[in-house]
Amino acid sequence: MCHCRGFSARGYPSPPSTLLLCLAVLTLFVSVSPVIGWRPWPHNKINGSDLLFGPSEKFEGSSEFVHLRYHMGPVLTANITVHTIWYGNWNKSQKKIIREFINSISAVNSKRPSVAGWWRTVQLYTDQTGANISRTVRLGEEKNDRFYSHGKSLTRLSIQSVIKSAVTAKTKPLPINPKSGLYLLLTSDDVLVQDFCGQVCGFHYFTFPSIVGYTLPYAWVGNSAKLCPGVCAYPFAVPEYIPGLKPLKSPNGDVGVDGMVSVIGHEIAELATNPLVNAWYAGQDPTAPVEIADLCEGIYGTGGGGSYTGQLLDDRGGATYNMNGIRRKFLVQWVWNHLVNYCRGPNALD
Numbered sequence: 114m115c116h117c118r119g120f121s122a123r124g125y126p127s128p129p130s131t132l133l134l135c136l137a138v139l140t141l142f143v144s145v146s147p148v149i150g151w152r153p154w155p156h157n158k159i160n161g162s163d164l165l166f167g168p169s170e171k172f173e174g175s176s177e178f179v180h181l182r183y184h185m186g187p188v189l190t191a192n193i194t195v196h197t198i199w200y201g202n203w204n205k206s207q208k209k210i211i212r213e214f215i216n217s218i219s220a221v222n223s224k225r226p227s228v229a230g231w232w233r234t235v236q237l238y239t240d241q242t243g244a245n246i247s248r249t250v251r252l253g254e255e256k257n258d259r260f261y262s263h264g265k266s267l268t269r270l271s272i273q274s275v276i277k278s279a280v281t282a283k284t285k286p287l288p289i290n291p292k293s294g295l296y297l298l299l300t301s302d303d304v305l306v307q308d309f310c311g312q313v314c315g316f317h318y319f320t321f322p323s324i325v326g327y328t329l330p331y332a333w334v335g336n337s338a339k340l341c342p343g344v345c346a347y348p349f350a351v352p353e354y355i356p357g358l359k360p361l362k363s364p365n366g367d368v369g370v371d372g373m374v375s376v377i378g379h380e381i382a383e384l385a386t387n388p389l390v391n392a393w394y395a396g397q398d399p400t401a402p403v404e405i406a407d408l409c410e411g412i413y414g415t416g417g418g419g420s421y422t423g424q425l426l427d428d429r430g431g432a433t434y435n436m437n438g439i440r441r442k443f444l445v446q447w448v449w450n451h452l453v454n455y456c457r458g459p460n461a462l463d
C-alpha cells in the first residue's frame with residue numbers, strides 16, 4: 114500500500130570487513146520494522162505469521178509465510194491510463210524521465226531486461242472472471258499545479274482536494290475515468306506531505322465521492338531530493354547515520370527523480386492489482402493490506418533481501434540500474450509473483 118521506507122529493507126552485500134556495519138543494519142532491522150509503516154488507515158498490527166519477517170527469511174521474499182489472497186474486488190483489466198498532476202516546481206528534464214518510465218511499461222521493443230518485462234509479473238494477476246491485468250499502460254492527460262493550489266504542506270485529505278481541483282479545473286480538467294484511469298500526484302522537492310520521509314515515500318488509495326465527486330484510484334509520490342533522499346531515493350542517496358555507506362550513481366542523473374521512479378512503479382503495480390483495496394493483498398486485516406509491491410520493497414535483483422538490494426547492472430557511465438525502458442535505464446523494485454511465491458523482476462538470473 115504505502116511505499117514505506119526503512120533503511121533495513123535495502124542495502125549492500127556486507128563483506129566481512131564491514132561486520133560492524135552489518136550489525137548496525139541488523140539492529141535497525143529489528144528496531145525500525147520497516148515493512149509495516151504508516152498507511153492511510155488507522156494503525157493496525159499485521160499478523161506476523163502472514164508475512165515475511167526477519168532477515169533470514171527475506172531473500173527475494175519468502176514463500177511459506179506469505180499468503181497473498183484475492184478478495185474478490187476489481188482489478189484493472191482494461192487499458193490503463195495514468196493521468197499525472199505535477200504539483201509545484203517541476204522542470205522539463207524531470208518530467209521527461211517520469212513520462213518515459215510510464216511509457217516504457219508497455220513498450221514492445223525495449224532491450225532486456227525491460228520495464229515491460231517487469232510489468233509481466235503484474236499481468237499475472239486476474240479478477241473473478243479470470244481476466245488479467247491490462248498489458249497496456251498509457252500516459253494520459255497531465256495537469257500542472259505550478260502555484261501550489263493547496264500550499265506547500267499537504268495532508269492525506271488535502272491531497273484529495275488537489276485531485277478534485279485537477280478534475281474540476283475550468284481549463285483543461287483531467288478526464289474522469291474511474292474504470293481504468295489512475296491519478297498520479299507528484300509533488301516537487303519543496304512540498305511536505307503528511308508522514309513523508311518519516312514513514313512513507315508514496316502511497317495509493319481511492320478518492321472519496323464526498324470530496325472529489327468520484328471514486329478514483331490515485332497515488333501520491335513525492336520528490337525527496339531536498340527532504341530525505343537517504344530514505345526515499347536509496348540507494349542513490351544514503352542515510353547520514355550510516356557511516357561509510359556510499360550512494361550508487363543514478364541512471365538518469367537526478368537522484369530525487371530516479372528514486373521516485375521505483376516508488377511510482379510500486380504504486381502503479383499496486384493500483385492495478387488492488388485499486389479499491391479489496392482485491393489482491395496479504396494480511397488478515399483489510400485496513401492494513403500488504404500488497405504485491407510491499408512484499409518486495411528493497412529487492413531489485415537476484416539474492417536481494419535483508420539489507421541487500423540484489424544483483425544489479427552497471428551502465429557504461431557507472432550508473433546502477435536493473436531494467437531498460439525507452440531510451441533510458443531505471444532501477445525499479447521487484448513485485449510479488451503469486452504463482453511462484455517469490456518476488457520477481459526482469460533481471461532475475463534464474
Ligand SMILES: *[C@@H]1O[C@H](CO)[C@@H](O)[C@H](O)[C@H]1NC(C)=O
Pocket residue numbers: 160161162163
Ligand atoms: C495469526 O495467524 C495465525 C494463522 O493464520 C493464527 O493461528 C494466529 O492465532 C494469529 N495470531 C494473532 C495474534 O492474530
Ligand SMILES: *[C@@H]1O[C@H](CO)[C@@H](O)[C@H](O)[C@H]1NC(C)=O
Pocket residue numbers: 192249
Ligand atoms: C488497448 O491498447 C491496445 C494496445 O495499445 C490497443 O490495440 C487497443 O485498441 C486498446 N483498446 C482500447 C479499448 O482502447
Ligand SMILES: *[C@@H]1O[C@H](CO)[C@@H](O)[C@H](O)[C@H]1NC(C)=O
Pocket residue numbers: 204205206207366367
Ligand atoms: C531540473 O532539475 C534537476 C534537479 O534539480 C537539475 O539537475 C536539472 O539540471 C534541471 N534541468 C533543467 C533543464 O532545468
Ligand SMILES: *[C@@H]1O[C@H](CO)[C@@H](O)[C@H](O)[C@H]1NC(C)=O
Pocket residue numbers: 233236237238239245452
Ligand atoms: C493471466 O494470468 C494467469 C494466472 O496468473 C497466467 O497463467 C497467465 O499467464 C496470465 N496471462 C498473461 C497474458 O499474463
